[in-house]
Amino acid sequence: MAGKGIVWRGRGWVWRAAMTLFLLLVPAPILLLLVFRFLPVPGTPEMLLSLLQGKGAAYRWSDDISPRLERAVIGAEDQNFCTHHGFDFDAIHKAMADHKRHPRKPMRGASTISQQTARTLFLAPARSWIRKGLEAWLTVLMEQLWPKKRILDAYLNLVDWGDGIFGAQAASRAYFGTDAGSLTGDEAARLAAILPNPHKWKAAHPGRYVARRSGMLRGRERMVARDGLNFCVK
Numbered sequence: 001m002a003g004k005g006i007v008w009r010g011r012g013w014v015w016r017a018a019m020t021l022f023l024l025l026v027p028a029p030i031l032l033l034l035v036f037r038f039l040p041v042p043g044t045p046e047m048l049l050s051l052l053q054g055k056g057a058a059y060r061w062s063d064d065i066s067p068r069l070e071r072a073v074i075g076a077e078d079q080n081f082c083t084h085h086g087f088d089f090d091a092i093h094k095a096m097a098d099h100k101r102h103p104r105k106p107m108r109g110a111s112t113i114s115q116q117t118a119r120t121l122f123l124a125p126a127r128s129w130i131r132k133g134l135e136a137w138l139t140v141l142m143e144q145l146w147p148k149k150r151i152l153d154a155y156l157n158l159v160d161w162g163d164g165i166f167g168a169q170a171a172s173r174a175y176f177g178t179d180a181g182s183l184t185g186d187e188a189a190r191l192a193a194i195l196p197n198p199h200k201w202k203a204a205h206p207g208r209y210v211a212r213r214s215g216m217l218r219g220r221e222r223m224v225a226r227d228g229l230n231f232c233v234k
Contacts, residue, residue: 029122029138033145036121036154044158045124047166056164058174061157064181065168067230068221070152072192074230075220078113081152082232086114086143087136115139117155148232156180161191162198175204189214189221 040061047057074081080088091110111119118138123131142151161171168180168191176187183191187203193213194201201210224230 025134025137029141030145032122033142037146037150041121041154041158044120044166045122046120046160049124050164050166057166058164058170059166060169061167062169062180063153064179065153065156066181066183066188068185068188069156069168069180069183069191070233071221071224071230072188072217073113073156073195074152074233075224076192076195076217077116079220079224079229081113082148082229084112084114086112086139088112112139113155114143114151117151117158118142120158120160121154152233159195160198161203162194162201165198171203185218185221186214189217192217192221 043057043059047059050057078088080091088110091112094110115135118141119131119135121142122138123134146154157167157169159168160166161168161174163174165171165174168183171191172178172180172183172187175191176183178187190203190206190210193206193210194203201207203210206214
């Protein structure tokens with residue numbers, strides 16, 4: 001009998017662990033996604049980490065973000081945003097093929113805006129296969145529960161724009177002294193240009209590379225408008 005008690009206690013621990021994992025992976029994120037579909041997100045794990053590291057976290061949610069910035073970011077980060085369901089498999093295949101041709105170079109990122117939003121909203125910044133798996137699952141949930149407009153709004157409001165600055169409103173105030181809804185085309189392009197490396201590149205006083213990239217993104221922003229690549233967020 002004593003031996004059976006030990007076995008059941010062991011099974012009970014496994015059951016509790018399984019239930020805890022289930023709650024964390026299914027009901028909890030679903031509930032949060034349903035709440036934040038309508039309410040501003042109060043903060044993210046990355047903001048908390050920035051505060052703990054003493055870098056601060058300038059952040060204010062805004063429902064008024066310039067369409068210029070929306071188009072520039074779609075052009076820079078995810079031109080198929082309106083047509084994919086969370087994952088851009090063509091971009092993934094191209095990134096893998098490019099890495100195969102040039103294995104010494106870091107693999108080019110192929111994360112969609114949806115993936116980046118799910119990652120930013122729920123996960124701490126760290127690199128691991130477990131995190132990538134969680135990101136994929138959360139992306140699936142987000143694509144099912146949020147419209148594309150909400151995904152883009154959340155991305156623009158939560159993304160790290162460098163130096164403890166999070167979201168378009170805080171970035172617009174810090175770099176240009178204006179609100180996110182009043183960005184010019186050049187300002188929007190600069191903000192989009194530094195997203196891949198916001199802690200190194202500067203939007204307010206761009207170097208040669210950022211200035212050149214900003215000019216290219218002005219063209220992409222016009223292309224997004226011309227070709228209707230932002231139809232899902234209008």
